[in-house]
Amino acid sequence: MRTLEFLASRLGKAVLVVIGVVVLNFLLIQLAPGDPAAVLAGEAGAGDELYLAQLREQFGLDRPLHVQLLSYLGNVLSGDLGYSYRNQVPVLELIADRLPATLLLTGSAFVFSLVLGVLLGILAASRRGTAADTVIMTGALVFYATPLFWIALMAVLVFSIYLPWLPPFDMETIGAGYTGWRRALDIAHHLVLPTVTLGLFFTATYARITRASMLEVMSLDFVKTARAKGVQQGRIIRRHVLRNAILPVFTLASVQAGQLVGGAVLTETVFAWPGIGRLMFDALFQRDYPVLLGVFLVTAIMVVLVNLAADLLYRIVDPRIETAA
Amino acid sequence: MPTDAPLLQVEGLHIPLPGGSERTYAVEDASYTLANGEILCLVGESGSGKSMTANAIMGLLPEHLTPTRGRILFRGRDLLTLSEAELSRERGRSIAMIFQEPLSALNPLMRIGDQIAEVLEVHGEGDRATRERRVAELLDFVGLPDPALLRDAYPFRLSGGQRQRVMIAMALALEPAILVADEPTTALDVTTQAQILELIRRIQRAKGMGVLFITHDFGVVADIADRVAVMEKGRVVEQGRAADVLDRPRHPYTRRLIAAVPHREDAATKAPPSGPSLLEVRNLSKTYRPGGGLFTRPRVVRALDDVSFTLRRGETLGVVGESGSGKSTLGRCILKLLSADAGEIRFQGRDIVPLSPRQFRPLRRHLQMVFQDPFASLNPRQTVGRILSDGPRANGVSATAAVARARELLELVGLDASAIDRYPGEFSGGQRQRIGIARALALDPSLLVADESVSALDVSVQAQVLELLKELQVRLDIGIIFITHDLRVAAQICDRIAVMQNGRIVESGTPAQVFDAPEHAYTRRLVDAIPGLHWDPRAAVA
Numbered sequence: 043m044r045t046l047e048f049l050a051s052r053l054g055k056a057v058l059v060v061i062g063v064v065v066l067n068f069l070l071i072q073l074a075p076g077d078p079a080a081v082l083a084g085e086a087g088a089g090d091e092l093y094l095a096q097l098r099e100q101f102g103l104d105r106p107l108h109v110q111l112l113s114y115l116g117n118v119l120s121g122d123l124g125y126s127y128r129n130q131v132p133v134l135e136l137i138a139d140r141l142p143a144t145l146l147l148t149g150s151a152f153v154f155s156l157v158l159g160v161l162l163g164i165l166a167a168s169r170r171g172t173a174a175d176t177v178i179m180t181g182a183l184v185f186y187a188t189p190l191f192w193i194a195l196m197a198v199l200v201f202s203i204y205l206p207w208l209p210p211f212d213m214e215t216i217g218a219g220y221t222g223w224r225r226a227l228d229i230a231h232h233l234v235l236p237t238v239t240l241g242l243f244f245t246a247t248y249a250r251i252t253r254a255s256m257l258e259v260m261s262l263d264f265v266k267t268a269r270a271k272g273v274q275q276g277r278i279i280r281r282h283v284l285r286n287a288i289l290p291v292f293t294l295a296s297v298q299a300g301q302l303v304g305g306a307v308l309t310e311t312v313f314a315w316p317g318i319g320r321l322m323f324d325a326l327f328q329r330d331y332p333v334l335l336g337v338f339l340v341t342a343i344m345v346v347l348v349n350l351a352a353d354l355l356y357r358i359v360d361p362r363i364e365t366a367a
Numbered sequence: 368m369p370t371d372a373p374l375l376q377v378e379g380l381h382i383p384l385p386g387g388s389e390r391t392y393a394v395e396d397a398s399y400t401l402a403n404g405e406i407l408c409l410v411g412e413s414g415s416g417k418s419m420t421a422n423a424i425m426g427l428l429p430e431h432l433t434p435t436r437g438r439i440l441f442r443g444r445d446l447l448t449l450s451e452a453e454l455s456r457e458r459g460r461s462i463a464m465i466f467q468e469p470l471s472a473l474n475p476l477m478r479i480g481d482q483i484a485e486v487l488e489v490h491g492e493g494d495r496a497t498r499e500r501r502v503a504e505l506l507d508f509v510g511l512p513d514p515a516l517l518r519d520a521y522p523f524r525l526s527g528g529q530r531q532r533v534m535i536a537m538a539l540a541l542e543p544a545i546l547v548a549d550e551p552t553t554a555l556d557v558t559t560q561a562q563i564l565e566l567i568r569r570i571q572r573a574k575g576m577g578v579l580f581i582t583h584d585f586g587v588v589a590d591i592a593d594r595v596a597v598m599e600k601g602r603v604v605e606q607g608r609a610a611d612v613l614d615r616p617r618h619p620y621t622r623r624l625i626a627a628v629p630h631r632e633d634a635a636t637k638a639p640p641s642g643p644s645l646l647e648v649r650n651l652s653k654t655y656r657p658g659g660g661l662f663t664r665p666r667v668v669r670a671l672d673d674v675s676f677t678l679r680r681g682e683t684l685g686v687v688g689e690s691g692s693g694k695s696t697l698g699r700c701i702l703k704l705l706s707a708d709a710g711e712i713r714f715q716g717r718d719i720v721p722l723s724p725r726q727f728r729p730l731r732r733h734l735q736m737v738f739q740d741p742f743a744s745l746n747p748r749q750t751v752g753r754i755l756s757d758g759p760r761a762n763g764v765s766a767t768a769a770v771a772r773a774r775e776l777l778e779l780v781g782l783d784a785s786a787i788d789r790y791p792g793e794f795s796g797g798q799r800q801r802i803g804i805a806r807a808l809a810l811d812p813s814l815l816v817a818d819e820s821v822s823a824l825d826v827s828v829q830a831q832v833l834e835l836l837k838e839l840q841v842r843l844d845i846g847i848i849f850i851t852h853d854l855r856v857a858a859q860i861c862d863r864i865a866v867m868q869n870g871r872i873v874e875s876g877t878p879a880q881v882f883d884a885p886e887h888a889y890t891r892r893l894v895d896a897i898p899g900l901h902w903d904p905r906a907a908v909a
Contacts, residue, residue, distance in 0.1 A: 263471040270425055271486045271537065272459035275451075281485075285476045361521045362475060 045357065052353065056346045063342040064118055064335075068111050071331055078127050078329040079103060101127060118339065124332035126325075133336035136321060141303070141340070143213055144317030146229075147236055147310070148302040155241035155248060156295055160288070162245070163252020167287075168279055170257065178249060186246040194239045194312040201235060208235050211314035236313040240306055244298050251294055255287040262286075292359055296352030304341035372443035374577045375401040375424070375545055380437035382419055382428070382601075393419050393432065395601040401545065406571060406578040408588045408609070410624070411598035412825035413796075417581050420598075421547050423447075424579070425464050426454040441545070459486050463538035467550035469530035473522040479506075479533055480518030486540040505536040509566060527690075528559035532566065539570060546571070547579045552587065556689040556852060561896035564591055583825065585628045586855070586899030589613055597621045614907050627830035628904040629855040631878055640862055642680030645846040646701070646814060649675050651710035653696055653870075670696040671707070672870035680813065683840060683847040685861030685878075687854055687893070693870035694850045698816045701848065702734050703727055714814070732762055732810035739819035741799035745791040751777070751802055752787035758809045776805040780835060797828030801835065808839070818850045833860050854897055858882060866890045 079097040098104045102113070117124060123133035166178040185193070202210035214220070214228050259265065260283055268282045298305075303318055310319035318337055325333035357363045382394040394416040401407045411417040422428050424439055424446060439446045441461065446454065458464075466472045474482060480502045487498045499518075506514035509532040522530055531551060538546055548567065552560040568591060571578050580591060588595055588609065596606035597618065605618040616622045653671040670693040678684050688694045699705040701712055703719060711718045714734065719727060738744035745754060755776055756769035764772070774784045780801040791799055800820065807815055817836065821829040837860055840847055851857050857864050858878040865875040866889065874887040885891045894900075 263466060263468055264474040266427060267466065267472045267534070267537075268474070268485075269427055269455070270458055270464040271489065272455045272457070273485065273489050274455055277489065282474050282477070286474070360476065362523050 045354070048357075049350075049354065052350050056350060059346055060339070060342055061115070061119075064115060064339060065111065067335055067338045067342075068114055071334060072107060078331055081329045082127060114335070123336040123339065126330055126333045128325075128328050128330045128333075133332050136333060137318065137336055137340055140316060140318045140321045143315060144303060144306060144310070144319060147233065147240065147315055147317060148306050150233055150237040151241035151244070151306075152295075152298055152302065154237055155244035155298070156291075158241075159245040159248025160252050160291060162249040163291075164256060164279070164284065166249065166253045167256035167260070175253075179253070182246040182249045184246075185242040186250070190239065190243060190308055191312060193242060194235075194309060197235050197239055198312070208232075210235070211312075213316055236306075236309050236315055239313075240309045244294075247294060248291055252287065252291050255290050256283055259283045259287045289360060292352070292356070296348060299348040299352070300345040302348070303344040304337070372440065373400045374403045374442065375579070376438075376440040377420060377424070378438045378440065380420060380423060380434055380439065382416070382423060382432055382434050385431050390600060392416075392601050394423070394434075397437070397598070397601070397603050399596045399603055399606055401577045401579055403544075403577055404571070404575045405593040406568070406580055406591055408592035408595045409579060409581045409598060410583065410585065410588055410595060412583060412624070412827065414600070415598040416601040417598045418549050421464070421549050421579060421581055424545075424547060425458060425462060426451070427464075456490070459538075459543070460490050460541045461543055462545040462547060463541070463543040464547040464549065465531070465534045465538050465551045467553050469527050469534060469554065472534055473530055475522055478519050478521060479525070483533070483537050483540060486537055490541060492541065501540065505540060506533075508539070508570075509533070509536045510562075511536070526559075527555050528563060531555065531559075531563055535563075535566060535570070539574070542574055543576065545577045545579065547581075549581045550583070551580075553582070553584070557854070557896040557898075558689065558892055560587075560898065564898070567591070584898060585613070585625055585826070585904060586897065586902070589899030589902035597624070613902060616907060622908050623827060625904045626908045627827040628899075629826070629829065629833070629853065629859045630904055631855075631858040631882060640679045640682035642682065642844070644677050645680045645682075645715065646678040646848075647711070647713040648677075648701070649711040649713070651675070651697070651700060651712065652708050653693075653700055653705065654708055669693075669870045671700065674710070674867075674870070674872055676865055676872065676875065678814070678846045678848065680846055681840065681844045682863070683837075683849055683861045685857035685864040686848060686850045686867060687852070687857050687864055688867035689852060689893075691869075692867040694852075694867050695818055696870075697867070698736070698818045698848060698850050701814075702736055702816055703731075704736075732758070733812050734814045734816070735807035735810060735812040737800070737803050737807050737815060737817040737820040740823055741796050741803055742823075744803055745799055745806075747790060747792055750788055750790055751794075754791070754802065755787075755806055755809050758806065762810060772809065773805075776809055777802075779808065779839070780805045795828075796824055797832060800824060800828075800832050804832075804835065804839070808843070811843075812845060814846045814848070816848045816850070819852065820849075821856060822851065822853065829856070836860060854882075854893055866893065 078101070079094050082097055083094050095104070102110060114124070123137070125131070126133055126136055129136065162178050162182070166175045169175050198210045201208045209215070209232050213232050214225065218228065220228050265278060265282055268278045273281070306315070306317060307319035307323055309315065310317045311323050314320070318340070322334060322337045324330075325337065377400070378398050380394055380397045381392055383391060384393045397416065397420055399407065399409070409417045409420065419428065419432065423434055426446065426449070428434075434447055437447075441457070446457070449457070473479075480499070483502045483505060484498045487493060487501060492498065493501065502518060503514045506517055511517055511529060511532050522533070525533065534551075546567075551567070552563050555563060564587065567578065567580070570576070582588060592609040594607065595609050595612040596603050597612065597620065598604065599620045605612060605616065605621045612621065613625070616625055651671050651674040652669070655668040655670050672693075674697060676684065686694045686697060696705060700707045703722070707720050710720065712720050714730065719730065722730070752770060752773050755773035756766070759769040759772055760766065770787070773787055777784050777786050782798060782801055782805070786794070786802070791802065794802065803820070821832050824832060833856065836847065839845070849857065849861055861878060863875060864878055864881045865872045866881065866887065867873065868889045874881065874885065874890045881890060882894055885894050
């Protein structure tokens with residue numbers, strides 16, 4: 043019952059947050075320099091004032107700002123994200139078209155970094171002070187400190203050009219026309235480089251946090267109690283240390299999960315991945331504001347939902363939360 | 368295996384400290400034996416190595432501390448030669464241990480029942496159903512209410528005393544031959560302590576276990592020990608039957624320790640204070656409303672409920688109670704660190720409750736506090752001189768005058784003036800508490816609130832600090848509100864004692880009245896729970 047009440051109050055707040063985000067985004071984008079009509083007109087090769095005015099009228103850009111805002115807000119609330127200036131298709135359609143590719147990429151990167159990072163962290167903590175620990179922690183530091191785009195470029199250089207193992211861009215082999223399992227395998231093959239590139243930073247962070255947290259928990263009294271009970275070392279790590287040490291990792295994972303939609307702009311651009319990130323990147327250059335706003339909205343909703351899910355999960359992972367909430 | 372071997376025999380145990388430490392050995396040539404069915408108390412102050420020998424028995428020492436010489440024979444078998452795997456088979460089965468901090472000794476994310484069942488599980492006892500039955504039995508045996516409900520509870524739902532009972536249940540699961548108890552009641556309230564001691568004694572008799580009971584409190588020793596070993600700086604300096612060591616201590620260290628046990632002063636030594644009234648508290652109330660959100664109804668905790676008393680100049684009022692009784696809230700309200708909900712606090716005739724922080728600031732120097740934790744209450748990055756002169760300087764005293772005053776204060780609290788350029792980390796707990804007192808005195812206050820100011824100190828240091836407070840009070844004619852959970856300490860230093868329960872003062876009077884003729888049932892319970900009540904430490908060292 044308490045969980046339901048909690049959920050209801052949080053959902054109410056979440057809706058308010060999303061509306062706030064919509065308004066803020068709309069206003070912020072007005073501050074950005076550049077005029078969509080001018081860009082469109084420029085691409086069409088025509089630049090006379092009349093054509094510009096016509097374009098502005100067609101898209102409603104000539105109306106006062108608050109009228110535009112209110113009508114946008116009303117449309118959003120009724121589920122209409124508007125038309126792309128450029129592609130002349132509904133924004134929702136565009137986003138729905140690109141979302142699966144992004145979720146596939148960011149989702150794999152999420153799982154990849156979480157699993158690998160936590161495993162490495164556990165390994166480093168339980169072999170503290172050994173060569174394995176040193177290697178893992180040094181590696182973590184390197185990937186923690188290296189910029190993402192550089193890793194991406196180097197990965198392409200090494201694994202696609204020198205060693206032709208992995209395809210450097212796109213999501214599947216163009217024109218191959220694979221279907222079924224063959225297609226899935228092809229996509230997986232294309233997925234490797236972007237996933238690893240995107241996930242390495244978080245892998246390093248998870249490894250570091252897991253290790254630090256494990257070491258801290260290992261020094262707590264209840265671990266000594268477990269030893270005094272005669273519990274074997276391996277079981278102590280699994281049953282007592284890990285469960286408690288995973289809480290800060292969980293917090294960080296919820297931050298990464300919040301970036302599932304918006305966090306891959308750079309990676310998608312470098313690897314020509316046909317996802318939301320690239321849609322946003324292109325929309326930015328084309329001043330395609332409805333698309334940009336749509337992407338922002340979906341990103342914001344994702345963050346809010348993930349946070350909500352994380353808060354709910356927290357109450358399961360840590361039984362102490364409920365009374366404090 | 369020789370059957371006549373004693374249950375546990377520690378022989379010439381040496382545990383070296385890592386290089387660069389104050390002394391070479393944490394434990395040096397320690398020898399003692401524990402027989403079947405007896406309680407051996409290992410007594411000593413912090414750093415005496417008493418806990419370390421206990422951890423050595425269990426093989427639970429940290430890696431940088433390894434016994435180099437000596438033997439620990441359990442039924443004739445040397446535990447120090449066992450491998451980790453062999454040792455973990457003995458742990459929990461032959462020898463079990465309970466710890467000081469019941470709040471942190473249980474895994475916060477594991478259900479109580481699962482933690483107890485785990486002992487049975489890792490030692491391959493029974494199947495799931497029989498283990499569950501045993502868990503219920505154990506919870507019932509250690510006197511926990513409603514075992515069925517408790518089995519599925521998480522530790523944070525339980526009080527300190529209940530958690531310690533869970534620890535004991537866990538330790539008893541396999542009916543071990545030895546129970547090692549490392550200060551198991553130190554973190555508990557007196558009444559809870561009395562119950563846990565009673566429980567340990569009961570199960571020791573019922574199961575015929577040997578109990579190695581580690582404590583710093585001679586009162587507890589007097590209550591529970593069959594035999595006593597006294598440790599000083601890693602060595603066992605005296606051991607023998609409890610009655611012998613307690614009533615006829617031979618070693619000077621034992622005599623010193625027993626002399627320092629807090630005890631009641633003779634009633635006639637001090638005239639009742641008759642100075643002008645310094646502080647009058649009238650109908651003071653403070654309510655906490657923790658929790659409570661959009662949908663949940665807030666809980667209401669009456670931390671102070673209609674509290675009234677008067678304190679005179681030169682008088683020490685003891686405020687005694689168990690945790691949660693509101694005694695610390697009272698101290699904080701008087702210093703306006705917390706704002707009271709209702710009532711009056713008349714300091715030198717002026718009600719300070721309605722004053723704004725700005726209006727109160729000029730008064731603040733007259734009311735000062737000595738905190739409980741001498742480690743956390745001094746800024747480790749400031750020299751002692753800075754700590755002592757900050758207050759006066761903030762009140763407009765010149766830098767040179769403030770430093771000169773700091774030197775005087777150090778002398779006043781019995782520290783060398785050279786301390787002025789050193790950092791708090793370079794001092795022992797007792798010395799730090801002296802610095803804390805000096806800091807409180809730096810502004811010439813007329814009222815000191817001492818909140819558990821000696822609770823974290825060893826008995827001998829505690830005795831010195833109490834002596835210092837008493838001396839300073841006579842010299843400076845200040846009023847002291849002395850907040851403590853320890854009735855013995857209160858009886859030693861206070862002119863009057865107010866007993867608090869659930870935010871109310873249920874009884875107040877002179878120590879003699881409170882001890883000898885307690886009127887309120889709660890006071891009687893508190894007095895009865897004082898460890899070592901039947902034993903008179905002064906007679907032992909007279």
